[in-house]
Amino acid sequence: MQNNLSQVEQRVKQYWFKDGLGELAGGGMILLVGVYFAGQEWLTEGSIGRTLLQSSLALLLVGGAVATRWLVNVMKTRLTYPRTGYVEYQPGVKNTPSRRIFTAGIAISVSALLVFFGRFSGSFNWLPGFTGLVFGAAFILLRARSNGIGRFYVLGTFCVIWGVALSFTNLPMGYSLGLFYGVTGIASMLSGGITLLRYLRDNPFSGETGNG
Amino acid sequence: MDDLRGVTDLDRLIHEPARLLIATILASVVSADFLYLQRETGLTKGNLSAHLSKLEDAGYVKIEKTFKGKLPLTVCKLTPTGKKAVTRYRQQLQDFMNKTA
Numbered sequence: 093m094q095n096n097l098s099q100v101e102q103r104v105k106q107y108w109f110k111d112g113l114g115e116l117a118g119g120g121m122i123l124l125v126g127v128y129f130a131g132q133e134w135l136t137e138g139s140i141g142r143t144l145l146q147s148s149l150a151l152l153l154v155g156g157a158v159a160t161r162w163l164v165n166v167m168k169t170r171l172t173y174p175r176t177g178y179v180e181y182q183p184g185v186k187n188t189p190s191r192r193i194f195t196a197g198i199a200i201s202v203s204a205l206l207v208f209f210g211r212f213s214g215s216f217n218w219l220p221g222f223t224g225l226v227f228g229a230a231f232i233l234l235r236a237r238s239n240g241i242g243r244f245y246v247l248g249t250f251c252v253i254w255g256v257a258l259s260f261t262n263l264p265m266g267y268s269l270g271l272f273y274g275v276t277g278i279a280s281m282l283s284g285g286i287t288l289l290r291y292l293r294d295n296p297f298s299g300e301t302g303n304g
Numbered sequence: 305m306d307d308l309r310g311v312t313d314l315d316r317l318i319h320e321p322a323r324l325l326i327a328t329i330l331a332s333v334v335s336a337d338f339l340y341l342q343r344e345t346g347l348t349k350g351n352l353s354a355h356l357s358k359l360e361d362a363g364y365v366k367i368e369k370t371f372k373g374k375l376p377l378t379v380c381k382l383t384p385t386g387k388k389a390v391t392r393y394r395q396q397l398q399d400f401m402n403k404t405a
Binding site: 100101103105107166176177178179181182 | 325328329332333334335336337338339340341342343344372373375377379
């Protein structure tokens, strides 16, 4: 009985990912980060374009996160809620301020360690592999395993293989990171797009919201 | 045997399968609309309405008509009393299962 109740809760969690909109918008954001890294490598060192691009990272990340959230909300209101209903989720521990500060602290510490290790070893070729492992772990542990959604295992495995493969190329760091984020973003958008098409096919809009 | 008699105290309003499903769904979210509950429970509109009315009359569920953009929604959420009732029900059921396992 308790198992059945847990299954109900699991289904509620899975509902957020049912339409693939999060992956589509998130994938677009990851693709933009890829363009950022590749653009930085492509532009001449010391040029105005490169300086502008370098200083726009924070804007890209914060603005992208806000825009992604807004876009997902708008799309869900137009596509998902009229078809299969609206759910407001519990904020959960992941959104508490202390959790955010802790996560930011971890991210800054890891970045500092990576820079130190890179300078010490004299090479950053391993960075795409490391990024692939982090992305793979995030997709597999935070999405696939905790929510029971199989397609995230595929995405996570792809990230690890793709990141490690790029580590063995001798591409400049900007291009290898650009390729990692770019292709990962496209893979996420593809996965989201296929999921959305299936969702729309399986849940045609009847014109009646059922909320009368 | 006396330990097992606690199961007769189960909240019968929640114990009914359809209402148990509705309450369990609502316990894991802040709120959900009528359409979502209907699809997840597989109940007809009339049946779902009747069960929601019973839960609302008992003070377990609050129902509000609202809008998300231009989309009209009938949003349902568990009240604090409803949350306590669901938690107590699950605890009683878990105790019973543990004692009879």
